[in-house]
Amino acid sequence: MTFTDVHTAQGYDDLPRLMSLMTGDEKHGPAATSTLDAVWVLYDRVLRVSPEAVDAPDRDRFLLSKGHGPMAYYAVLAAKGFLPESLLPGFGAYESPLGHHPDRVLVPGAEISSGSLGHGLPLAVGSALGLRAQGLSGAAVWVLVGDAELDEGSNHEAIAYAGAVGLERLHTVVVDNASATHGRPGGIAARFEAAGWSTATVDGRDHQALYEAYTAPHPGRPHAVVARVEAKV
Amino acid sequence: MDTMRERFASVVSRLLDDDPRLAVVLAEIGKDGFMDAARAHPDRVINVGIREQLLVGVGGGLALTGMRPILHTFASFLVERPFEQVKLDFGHQGVGGVLVSAAGSYDWPAGGYTHMAPGDVALLDTLDGWTVHVPGHPDEAETLLRDATAAGDDSVYVRLSAHSNSAPRDIVPGRFLTVREGRGGVVIAVGPMLDSVLTAVEGLDVTVLYATTVRPFDERALRATAGAAAGAGAAVDVVLVEPYLAGTSTAAVNDALADRPHRVLGLGIPRRELRRYGTIDEHLAGQGLDPASLRERISGFLG
Secondary structure, three states, rough: OOOOOOOOOOOHHHHHHHHHHHHHOOOOHHHHOOOOOHHHHHHHHHOOHHHHOOOOOOOEEEEOOOOOOOHHHHHHHHHOOOOOHHHHHOOOOOOOOOOOOOOOOOOOOOOOOOOOOOOOOHHHHHHHHHHHHHOOOOOOOEEEEEEEEEHHHHEEEEEEEHOEEEEEEOEEEEEOOOOOOOOOOOOOHHHHOOOOEEEEEEEEEOOOHHHHHOOOOOOOOOEEEEOOOOOOO | OOOOHHHHHHHHHHHHOOOOOEEEEEOOOOOHHHHHHHOOOOOEEEEEOOHHHHHHHHHHHHHHHHEEEEEEEEEHHHHOOHHHHHHHHHHOOOOOOEEEEOOOOOOOOOHHHHHHOOOOHHOOOOOOOOOOOOOOOOOHHHHHHHHHOOOOOOOOEEEOOOOOOOOOOOOOOOEEEEEEOOOOOOOEEEEHHHHHHHHOOOOOOOOEEOOEEEEEOOHHHHHHHHOOOOOOOOEEEEEEEEEEEOOOOOHHHHHOOOOOOOOOOOOEEEOOOOOOOOOOHHHHHOOOOOHHHHHHHHHHHHH
C-alpha cells in the first residue's frame, strides 16, 4: 500500500499531537508512551530506512514485537512520512489499516504483524540470518520487546541461540516498565549477558543515552539495550 | 532403496547448490543428513538446537527477507508444539515456506504417543492456503519436494513417513491418480495407505483414487470419478483411507460432492490413544488399518 498525501518529516515535538489524533487525549497512558522515545531515537538517528526504501533489500529492519499499544509507533511512522497523518484518527476502525495491533500487510513501513507476544525476536533472528545468507551484511535488524514479553519461552530460545552463534547484526530493545509479574533474578541485561550478548541499560527517556547505547560497538555479538521507563501502574 | 527422510536430505542438499534462495532450518533432528550441505552452505543450513518455536520463527524471518525456508523435524514438534508460530509467523505475516515432517502418526510405535502427530493435517486445515503433500514412496517424496521448493512463496507441508508402498506411482503434484476403476463406489487411498487399500479391495467392484496431494483437494478428479462410478445423478459412496486422523478430509469430500447425493466413510487414526508399542504393521492392525480390517470396514460400508 502506498499513499500520495504523506507529509514530509516532522519532529519529536509533533508526536504528542499525532498521538492525540488516535487517543483523543493530550495525556497518553503508559501503554501508549512507554516505547515512544526508544522508537523515536531509532527512526530519527539510527535506522537506515525511509519511506522511499521500505522495500529496499538492504534496508535496516525494525520489528515491533510489543504490538500492544502501537500508538507511539504509528505516530513515529507518520512523523517520518511512512504513512499519512490523515489515517491516524481512524485508529482501530473497520476501514482503517491501523489496528490496535499492527498488520504488516496493511501498514506501510511495518516489518511484522504483531500482537501475540514472543514472535518478534525469533522472526528477527530469522531476518538477520536471511540477510547474512544473501550477503546483505550492512543491514541491521532491530526488534523491540517489552520486559514482560520476555517471559515468553520463545524469546528465551531466540536469546540463547543468537548469543551462541554471535549474530552480530541483531539488536534487541527491551522497554522495561517493570510490568513482568515475576521479573528476572539479576535484572534483564543479565539474562542477555549470560547468553553472550553485548548489553547496555539506560534511561528510556534520555535521547542521548539511548543513542549512545544503540550505537555502541559490539563486535561478534548481538546487542541488547534495556530502556528503563516509569513503571506501569 | 533409501527412506523418504534420506531422500529429503540428499535431494534438498543438491537443491541448495542450485538455488541460493533456499535455506534449511533444523532443530537437531535430521542434522546428520545435512552435514555436507552445512559445510558447503554454512549460512543456509541452520540448526537452532532443540528449539521448535524458534525453528518456525526463524523460518518466518528468513521468508521476510525474501528467502524460501525449508523447516524439518518430527510432525509433533513441527506442527503441534509451535502451532501458533505456524499460524502467525507465516500466514499472518503474508509469507510462505516449506514444512517437511517425519514420524507422522505411527512411524515409531515403540516410541509411543509423544512422537505421534495424527492431527497435523487437521490442524493445518484451520489455516488458509496450505498445500499438503503425503508421498507414499521415496521417489514420490522427491517429486513432491522438488515441486514444493519451486512453488514460489506458497506455504507447503510435506509429510514424510517410514511407511511406504512397495513401488512408486507416476504421480502429478496436486492431482489424484486413478489406480483402478469400478462401479461400486470410490476409495481414496492417501500416500502410504495405497498398498493396503489395493489388497483390501481385491475382487471388489470399486474405483481407487491415489492421493499424494490432499490440499488443495482434487475435487475435479473425485467428481469425474464419482460420475463414472455411480452414473450421473446416482448416489455415490466414498471411502477415505488416510494415514492420519480419521475423517480429516471428510469435509473436502462433502464439499466436492455438495450438489449430488453421497455417503462418506472416513478411515484413519482414531482420536483415542492406542497405548501400544511394537512395529508399524502391528500398530496399523491395532488401529484397524491393515488390509484385513480395511476390507471388512470398506465392504461393510459399501454393502
